[in-house]
Amino acid sequence: MCRPSRVKRGLAVVLPLSLLLPALAQEGGQLHGNFSTDVQYYNEDSAIGAVVPDQRLGANAWANLIYTHGNFELGGRFESYEPALVGYPAGQQYTGSGVGYRYAKFKQEDLEITVGNFFEQFGQGMIFRSYEERYLGVDNSMDGFQLKYRPYRGVYVKGVFGRQRFGFDDGTVKGVGIVRGLDTEVSLSELLDSAWTCSSNLIIGGSFVSKYQEDRDPLLELPENVGAWALRANLTTPRWNLYTEYAYKINDPNGKNGFIYKPGQALLVNATYSVKGFGASVGAHTFDNMFYQSDRAAPTPFDLNINFLPPLTKQHTYNLPATLYPYATQPNGEVSTQGEVFRKWKKGTALGGKYGTKLAVNYSVAYSLETTQLGAVDDTTQRLGYTTQFFLPGDRMYFQDFNIELRKKVSETWELALTYLNLVYDIDIIQGKPGKPLVYADIVILEGLHNFTDRNSLRFELQYLRSKQDQGNWVTGVAEFTFSPHWFIAAQDQYNYGGSVDVEPTHYPIGSVGYIRGGNRFQMNYGRQRAGIFCVGGVCRQVPAANGLALSITSTF
Amino acid sequence: MRNSRLLPILLPALLVQGCDYVTTPIEAPSGGNNGGEGVMRKVLLEDFTGHQCNNCPGATQTALQLQAVYPEALIVMGIHVINFAEPEAPAGDGFYDTDFRTPAGNDYADQFGVSFLPVGMVSRKEFNSSVLLDDDAWSSAVSAILGEPADFDVWFSLLEHDAGANTVSAELKVAVINPVSGDHNLTVCLTEDHVVDWQLNSQANPPDVPDYDHRHVLRTNLNGSWGDPVVTGSAATGDTLTFTYTDFPVDPAWNPANCALVGYVYNTASYEVMQAAQREFQP
Numbered sequence: 001m002c003r004p005s006r007v008k009r010g011l012a013v014v015l016p017l018s019l020l021l022p023a024l025a026q027e028g029g030q031l032h033g034n035f036s037t038d039v040q041y042y043n044e045d046s047a048i049g050a051v052v053p054d055q056r057l058g059a060n061a062w063a064n065l066i067y068t069h070g071n072f073e074l075g076g077r078f079e080s081y082e083p084a085l086v087g088y089p090a091g092q093q094y095t096g097s098g099v100g101y102r103y104a105k106f107k108q109e110d111l112e113i114t115v116g117n118f119f120e121q122f123g124q125g126m127i128f129r130s131y132e133e134r135y136l137g138v139d140n141s142m143d144g145f146q147l148k149y150r151p152y153r154g155v156y157v158k159g160v161f162g163r164q165r166f167g168f169d170d171g172t173v174k175g176v177g178i179v180r181g182l183d184t185e186v187s188l189s190e191l192l193d194s195a196w197t198c199s200s201n202l203i204i205g206g207s208f209v210s211k212y213q214e215d216r217d218p219l220l221e222l223p224e225n226v227g228a229w230a231l232r233a234n235l236t237t238p239r240w241n242l243y244t245e246y247a248y249k250i251n252d253p254n255g256k257n258g259f260i261y262k263p264g265q266a267l268l269v270n271a272t273y274s275v276k277g278f279g280a281s282v283g284a285h286t287f288d289n290m291f292y293q294s295d296r297a298a299p300t301p302f303d304l305n306i307n308f309l310p311p312l313t314k315q316h317t318y319n320l321p322a323t324l325y326p327y328a329t330q331p332n333g334e335v336s337t338q339g340e341v342f343r344k345w346k347k348g349t350a351l352g353g354k355y356g357t358k359l360a361v362n363y364s365v366a367y368s369l370e371t372t373q374l375g376a377v378d379d380t381t382q383r384l385g386y387t388t389q390f391f392l393p394g395d396r397m398y399f400q401d402f403n404i405e406l407r408k409k410v411s412e413t414w415e416l417a418l419t420y421l422n423l424v425y426d427i428d429i430i431q432g433k434p435g436k437p438l439v440y441a442d443i444v445i446l447e448g449l450h451n452f453t454d455r456n457s458l459r460f461e462l463q464y465l466r467s468k469q470d471q472g473n474w475v476t477g478v479a480e481f482t483f484s485p486h487w488f489i490a491a492q493d494q495y496n497y498g499g500s501v502d503v504e505p506t507h508y509p510i511g512s513v514g515y516i517r518g519g520n521r522f523q524m525n526y527g528r529q530r531a532g533i534f535c536v537g538g539v540c541r542q543v544p545a546a547n548g549l550a551l552s553i554t555s556t557f
Numbered sequence: 558m559r560n561s562r563l564l565p566i567l568l569p570a571l572l573v574q575g576c577d578y579v580t581t582p583i584e585a586p587s588g589g590n591n592g593g594e595g596v597m598r599k600v601l602l603e604d605f606t607g608h609q610c611n612n613c614p615g616a617t618q619t620a621l622q623l624q625a626v627y628p629e630a631l632i633v634m635g636i637h638v639i640n641f642a643e644p645e646a647p648a649g650d651g652f653y654d655t656d657f658r659t660p661a662g663n664d665y666a667d668q669f670g671v672s673f674l675p676v677g678m679v680s681r682k683e684f685n686s687s688v689l690l691d692d693d694a695w696s697s698a699v700s701a702i703l704g705e706p707a708d709f710d711v712w713f714s715l716l717e718h719d720a721g722a723n724t725v726s727a728e729l730k731v732a733v734i735n736p737v738s739g740d741h742n743l744t745v746c747l748t749e750d751h752v753v754d755w756q757l758n759s760q761a762n763p764p765d766v767p768d769y770d771h772r773h774v775l776r777t778n779l780n781g782s783w784g785d786p787v788v789t790g791s792a793a794t795g796d797t798l799t800f801t802y803t804d805f806p807v808d809p810a811w812n813p814a815n816c817a818l819v820g821y822v823y824n825t826a827s828y829e830v831m832q833a834a835q836r837e838f839q840p
Contacts, residue, residue, distance in 0.1 A: 092686055167686050176685070180575070210575025216700035218626045223577035250576050255693035261582050297694035299687055383582040 029069030034556040037061035040085055045547035048506060048528055051086045058085040060094075062134065071108065077101035079168060089137020090541035091302030092167030100165070100172050101141060110150040117141045117172075120160055121308075122183040122207040126247040126266050127228040127292065129308035130164070136536045140305055141165045143174055154190030158183040164294050164304050175304040177294030181209035200237040206230065211294045211306060220259060220383075226252045228264075228292060228307070241272045247290070247307075253383070254296035257289055257332055260385030264289035266309065267391065277344040283312050284337040286391045288369055291331045301331075302541065312336040313364040313401055315535070318419065318445050319476055319494065320463045323532040325425040325441060327399045328540040333369035335393040338362070355409035365400045367393035368429075397438075400424040413452070419445040427470060430540075431533060441467040455484040472501030488514045494530060506530075519556040524549070596734055598707045600699050601821050601833040602633045603678045604773075605671050607641025608653055611759040616675030616692035617772060623699055630703055632819055632835045634748055636775045638666035641674050653755045661746070662775055664782040668828075680830040681823065688828075708735045709787075709822045711743075713836040714799070718813050724804040725813075725838065727779075729820045731787050733796040740825040741792075743800055744784030747776045747807070750815040779805050779818070787822055813838050 039059040042052045059082055066075040080097035081088075088094070103116035119141055122128040132139040144162015151157060159182050166175040185205035189196045208229045215222040232245035249264035268285035292307040313327040313336070340362040345352035370393060371386040400423065407417040425439040443465045451457045461478040475497070480490040494508040510527030531545040604620045606613040620633045637657035645653035665671070669678065669688055676689045679698035684690055690698055715728035731743060756769030778784075779802045787798060800820075807813060821833035 169686075173686060208575065217696045218700050219622055219696050220582055221579050223579050225575050225577045227576035251579050253582070255691060259693065261579060295685060297685060297691075297697050299685055299691070299694075380580070380582055 029067055029072075031065065031067045032557060033063065033065040034554065035061070035063045036552070036554040038085060038550065038552050040546070040550040041548045042086065043547040045528065045545070047504075048508070048530060048545040048547065050528075050547045051544040053083065053086055055083055058083055060085055060088060062100075071106060073103075073105040075101075075103055075105075081168065086546060087542060087544045089139075089302070090539070091137065091300045092173070094137070094168035096168070096170035098168075098171035100139070100168055112148040114146040115144075117143050117165075118146045118160075120146060120158065122158070122181065122209070123205055123230055123232040123245050124243075124268060124310050125308035126245060126268070126290070126310075127207060127230045127249070127307050128160070128179075128181050128183070128209045129306075130160075131308065133536045133539065136534065136539060136541055138302055138305075138536075138539060139165050140303075141172075142179065143172065144179075152191070153193065154187040156185045156187075164306070166295070166304055175295045175298070177211045177213040177296075177304065179209065179211050179294050179306055181207060183207035200235060203234040203236075205232045205234075209306060211292075213294065213296060220253065222253060222296065223251055226250060226292075239273055239275055241274075242270070244269045249290065249292055252289075252292065252296070254291060254293060255298065256291040256293070256301060258385065259296075259383070260289070261383045262289050262385040264292070265390070266290050268310070268312075277346065279342040280340065282337075282339045284335075284391075285310075285312055286335045286369070287329070287331055288333050288388055288390075289385070302539070312338045313366065313399060314338070314340070314362050314403060316403075316421070318443075318447075318461065318463060319478070319492070320445075320465045320474055321421055321423070321443055323534060323543070324465070324471075324474070325423050325427075325439060326533060326535040326540060327364075327366060327401070327425075328430050328533075328535060330366070330368075330398060330429065333371065333388070334366050334398060335369060335391060336364065336366035336399075338364035353408070353410075355411075358405075358407040360405045360407075362404075363402045366398045368396040368398060370394040396426065396429075397424060398426045398429050413450055415449045417445075417447040419443075419447070421445075437469050439467055439469040441465055441469075457482050457484075466499065468500050470501070471496055471498065471503055473497055473499035486515055486517055488512075488516075490514075492527075496530075521552075521554045523552045525552075526550070596707045596710045597630070598680070598702055598705045598831065599629075599833045600627070600631050600680050600702050601678075601819070601830045602631060602695065602699065603665070603681070604633060604635050605638050605666065605674055605676050605678075606635050607637055607639065607643075607674050608655070608657065608755055608769075608771075609643070609645070609757050610641040610674040611757040611764055613641070613675040614756060614758040614760060614769070616677065616695075619692045619695055620677070621772060623696055627699070627703060631699060632821075632833050633773045634746065634775050634819060635771060635773045636662040636665060638662050638671055639674065655754050657752075657754075657771070657774055659775055659777055661778040661782040680833075681828045682830070706735070707832050708733065708737050709741075709832040710734055711820055711822055711832045711834040713818065713820065713834060716818060716836045716838065718807070718816075718838040719804070720813065722804065723807045723809060723813070725807055725816075725818070726803045726805070727801070727818055727836075729800045729802075729834070731798045731800070731822055731832075733788070733792045733794055736791070736794055737788055738791040739788070740786065740790070741788040741822050741831065742784040742825050743780070743787045743820060743822050744782070745779040745800075745802060745818060745820045747779060747805075747811075748773050748817050748819055749776050749811045750774070750817070751812075752815075773817075776808065776811055776816070783825075784823075 042056050044052055061080040063078045077100050079100040081094040084094045101117045105114045119130045130140055130142045142162040147159045149157045161180045163174045165172050167173040187203045189201040210225055210227040212225050215224045228249035230247035235242040245268050247266045251261040253259040253261050266287045270283040272281040287309050293304045294306055295304045298304045309329045309331050311329050316322045342360045345357045347356040351357055369388050371388045373386045374381050374384050403421040405419040409415040421443040423441045427433050427436045427439050446462045449459045459480045463476040465474040476494045478492045482488045490512040492510045497505045508528040508530045510525055512525045514523040526549045529546045532543050533540045534543050602620055624631050624633050642658050644656045684698040710732040714730050717726045750773050752771040752774050753768050756766050757764055758766045817837040819835045821830045823830045
């Protein structure tokens with residue numbers, strides 16, 4: 001008797017689904033979905049150290065199908081990596097084609113049940129967040145079951161149970177650990193109903209998560225059940241939003257913390273204030289030994305993360321700050337704070353001028369934890385790793401970012417934005433480049449938008465980065481013409497000329513053309529992509545240098 | 558409301574069940590779990606290392622700790638590879654001059670894609686979807702194999718070192734214990750223990766250590782990088798094959814008192830090492 005291959009087994013799931021779903025859709029349900037693919041052909045380019053795989057054409061593709069009928073929902077995602085693009089994904093490799101995600105969901109009054117794969121988050125995710133960030137190549141979806149229940153108005157209970165996605169090999173490869181969790185949230189304004197008379201609301205929540213992994217280690221007594229709990233409160237008023245969450249994790253020796261038995265803990269506090277035309281926010285957090293993976297020997301920091309530690313630094317979108325020196329959260333230990341002020345002057349005022357003016361000032365800084373290493377008094381003491389004082393920053397600054405953005409419409413057809421950033425960046429810690437000195441960088445960016453007509457416009461960016469460390473100076477130019485509603489064409493060149501740093505001057509030109517029609521979008525790029533890092537939400541992956549032709553297609557229905 | 562009233566009861570129960578507090582992290586030595594009836598798999602730990610890899614001594618320490626736990630069941634081999642193992646110029650100054658690399662070691666590094674150190678292979682078996690493992694994962698990977706019944710038994714029925722000619726002769730026997738399908742080869746290596754030479758060591762101060770004790774260094778292979786065929790297609794229980802290696806020259810720079818032969822049978826498709834044996838020149 002032969003066992004079907006994984007591809008065949010994947011098709012065995014997808015084919016009946018693809019035949020069944022349209023039939024079901026005709027019975028009164030709704031079927032919708034989407035498709036996207038990224039294809040790249042790689043050229044040799046020794047000048048930039050471009051990576052050329054044996055198979056020069058790489059392709060990632062995803063297709064989602066979701067069928068809903070009343071309270072019932074059925075969905076799946078087909079994935080293909082034949083082979084995956086170079087440098088993708090962030091963690092374990094993805095190979096082959098097959099079903100990477102499938103689920104069925106049913107809702108009966110106040111109870112919602114999901115079986116199969118699902119994503120979920122408790123609070124800010126500090127002890128549990130199952131999510132997908134496709135272009136980062138992070139997917140730690142759960143495979144098991146999930147219950148959501150509202151036992152009383154304003155009271156929400158969630159329970160999760162299952163194993164996480166680890167990699168992809170003609171289908172999802174699951175990790176070895178089992179994750180189970182429970183979250184309860186109470187919204188006082190809903191719970192107390194008419195007895196709650198103020199315009200504010202207080203939401204309090206608590207959660208508990210535990211992972212199980214067998215201990216087969218002959219040298220260490222490893223905890224097989226590692227629990228973590230968190231408490232949170234969120235006060236919202238018409239002008240204020242105050243949020244705080246504390247998380248604690250019991251002894252969790254793992255490969256990322258050097259197999260120490262010290263408990264982990266985290267605290268974050270955020271406050272925002274906003275009225276029309278003005279907003280301000282301050283926040284601070286500390287993370288101490290908070291890597292929490294469902295496999296203690298997970299190969300990379302991207303694999304099997306149970307939790308997510310939100311960043312407290314501004315996520316820049318301009319090319320140079322976003323891909324050269326973005327900050328990546330340090331789960332083993334950091335103390336960070338951020339403040340931001342936003343002001344909009346109305347048109348017709350002295351500072352607002354004829355069309356209004358916007359100003360945003362942001363500052364963030366991240367430090368190491370202040371720690372004291374525990375010596376080898378005895379094995380048990382040494383295995384506790386270190387001691388630390390809660391929320392006390394250490395001497396080492398990982399990151400600092402001061403940035404100010406002025407955005408103004410200067411005429412009926414022109415809008416300009418001027419941005420200045422001052423960065424301090426510990427490239428040794430953040431990008432794992434031992435011995436490299438701190439990078440100090442000043443960046444100035446001018447962005448402009450000119451509308452020729454209602455349909456045709458030009459957007460451009462001029463970016464300049466000055467640094468005496470790492471790769472030295474850079475300039476970048478971007479020009480993007482849009483011919484609405486269907487076409488756009490863009491050109492970009494990044495030029496690394498070093499300045500006071502001795503580098504081989506290198507251009508990284510890329511040209512793009514795109515076509516959008518209905519739910520379909522086509523984009524083609526040709527040129528050089530420099531090595532850098534790509535970050536989403538404080539999670540960063542290395543992107544290798546490449547030269548070639550890239551095609552992206554997305555379609556939704 | 559009845560269900561929600563259960564929560565105060567369920568939550569503490571979950572909290573208690575979901576946490577294992579460990580007060581004594583170090584496991585009491587058990588002598589391994591390779592007991593029981595029948596022949597069990599032995600494990601080959603290939604520790605890829607290099608004399609200019611400052612974190613490699615820490616990984617080797619992990620390997621030796623494991624070997625202390627499983628003295629009979631775990632065979633450790635230090636394989637010096639990639640740029641971290643290159644001699645440092647100028648040659649002849651005695652400073653990182655020794656080239657510990659071997660053609661077989663280079664072949665293994667190429668085949669398995671070794672690009673960073675320290676890293677190792679535990680019987681070349683995938684653990685967490687990877688054959689190359691950080692030293693953090695070695696102990697779990699070793700214990701995952703130990704205790705498995707073996708398909709082969711491998712032993713040295715003869716090993717003679719001719720001190721006059723400085724050659725070694727050996728006879729290995731490979732017995733098929735369970736029916737086996739797929740091609741399998743036997744590779745025989747020569748290792749030398751306690752080689753004192755330079756090593757960069759992040760745990761030492763200063764980190765350049767002139768008299769580091771290099772352990773279980775792969776010196777050469779007696780039958781090439783990929784060995785001799787043992788099973789072609791399939792083999793039935795009870796088959797026993799004998800492999801003889803006669804008068805293999807031993808480099809005069811190697812200390813025979815610290816040398817050993819390591820033989821292992823592996824699946825040529827997956828490269829997984831199914832059984833291994835070791836015998837020292839001077840037991």
